Amino acid sequence: MGVDKLLTIAVGTILVNNVVLVRLLGLCPVAGGSRQVRSTLILGLVVTCLMTVASVATFGIYSRVLLPLHLAYGKTLAFMLVIAVLLWAAEAVTARRASGFSLAFHRGLPLTTANCAVLGVALINVEKAYDLLAAAANGAAAGLGFTLVLVLVTGLRERIELSPVPGSFKGAPVILVLTGLVALAFLGFSGLVIE
Amino acid sequence: MSLGRELADALLGRNPLLGGALGLCPALAVSTSLKNGVGIGLATAAVVVGSVALAALVGRALPARARMLALVVVTAGLATAADVIMTKHMPTLRAGLGIYVPLIATNCIVFGDARAAAQGAGLVRSLVSGLGAGLGFAGAVVVVSAIREVAGSGKLWDVAVAGPNFNPALMLTIAPGGLIALGLVMGVFNRLRHRS
Numbered sequence: 001m002g003v004d005k006l007l008t009i010a011v012g013t014i015l016v017n018n019v020v021l022v023r024l025l026g027l028c029p030v031a032g033g034s035r036q037v038r039s040t041l042i043l044g045l046v047v048t049c050l051m052t053v054a055s056v057a058t059f060g061i062y063s064r065v066l067l068p069l070h071l072a073y074g075k076t077l078a079f080m081l082v083i084a085v086l087l088w089a090a091e092a093v094t095a096r097r098a099s100g101f102s103l104a105f106h107r108g109l110p111l112t113t114a115n116c117a118v119l120g121v122a123l124i125n126v127e128k129a130y131d132l133l134a135a136a137a138n139g140a141a142a143g144l145g146f147t148l149v150l151v152l153v154t155g156l157r158e159r160i161e162l163s164p165v166p167g168s169f170k171g172a173p174v175i176l177v178l179t180g181l182v183a184l185a186f187l188g189f190s191g192l193v194i195e
Numbered sequence: 196m197s198l199g200r201e202l203a204d205a206l207l208g209r210n211p212l213l214g215g216a217l218g219l220c221p222a223l224a225v226s227t228s229l230k231n232g233v234g235i236g237l238a239t240a241a242v243v244v245g246s247v248a249l250a251a252l253v254g255r256a257l258p259a260r261a262r263m264l265a266l267v268v269v270t271a272g273l274a275t276a277a278d279v280i281m282t283k284h285m286p287t288l289r290a291g292l293g294i295y296v297p298l299i300a301t302n303c304i305v306f307g308d309a310r311a312a313a314q315g316a317g318l319v320r321s322l323v324s325g326l327g328a329g330l331g332f333a334g335a336v337v338v339v340s341a342i343r344e345v346a347g348s349g350k351l352w353d354v355a356v357a358g359p360n361f362n363p364a365l366m367l368t369i370a371p372g373g374l375i376a377l378g379l380v381m382g383v384f385n386r387l388r389h390r391s
Contacts (some may be wrong), residue, residue, distance in 0.1 A: 022370050028221040028303060073279055076297040077271040084267050116220050116301035123294040168386035172216035173378045188370065190305030 049144025055139025205327025232340025236333025
């Protein structure tokens with residue numbers, strides 16, 4: 001696999017097939033997330049690391065254990081267990097870090113809300129039959145795409161808090177519409193990569 | 196609270212999708228047609244009820260630390276079962292839903308209700324609340340997918356319902372349209388809920 005192929009995957013996954021805006025995964029932390037750009041940035045970076053490690057680990061388990069044993073249908077269970085262990089490890093590591101870091105992290109940003117995106121990326125790797133390097137690149141790019149959208153929407157949320165939104169639309173509804181408009185803007189990137 | 200009121204409350208009052216913004220990913224990604232909406236809604240409801248029942252049964256027998264792991268195994272196992280059954284008996288529907296069938300395992304609704312059941316809420320009460328949450332989710336997805344199919348392609352359940360002069364809003368069949376449609380439905384739901 002050449003560098004060009006990896007670059008195609010990276011650009012394609014970050015901008016064209018963005019994990020949040022096109023695949024619609026990991027919307028829960030985006031719609032219900034924090035109001036501070038700083039803490040969303042931290043969450044995004046942790047999720048990026050998680051997705052990369054999870055992509056490599058699930059690729060190994062799928063190709064070395066499940067396929068030889070004809071247990072491909074058990075991938076959901078196996079992947080979820082792997083991701084649960086990784087989430088637990090990530091929470092243990094972040095809890096031990098400096099107080100500011102873990103405070104930002106634990107204040108309304110539970111990592112578990114992102115696990116549907118992590119599992120989704122692992123399943124996409126299998127669906128597209130990526131090899132090890134491509135799976136790792138796809139995982140990292142999906143995490144960066146998630147971070148990008150999370151930070152963009154958090155920035156927009158700061159603005160919308162000051163706007164006269166009708167009472168029934170406050171909170172999740174207006175954030176969803178807003179995310180939809182961001183997704184519409186991202187449609188401009190389609191056609192950037194020829195697959 | 197009586198069981199009937201509990202069901203109604205779970206179904207309408209605190210609808211998991213429209214009121215709680217839970218389970219957004221599948222509700223948006225595959226709600227492009229009524230068929231897909233009914234498929235993912237019913238599959239999710241079945242997994243919610245099944246995992247609540249299993250969680251209530253095994254939850255009390257396990258120490259608190261092991262419960263989360265048991266929940267992961269239960270929900271992933273049931274989602275896998277749904278996946279296998281759909282692949283065998285409804286291959287076209289399964290192909291349309293794609294990775295969102297196995298992703299039922301990570302649906303926040305499944306986890307929320309199953310965790311409550313595992314922590315010792317009564318079996319019957321957990322089942323009623325799980326059924327309400329599952330059906331409430333299914334109902335909401337069906338509404339969103341019907342709106343998207345009619346306005347986005349002029350069809351309902353693959354049958355043309357709009358006249359020949361109807362100009363479909365193609366945007367509703369893709370991701371941005373889904374986000375906007377769900378946001379609007381949620382807003383209207385909130386308005387109706389607060390009025391009653």
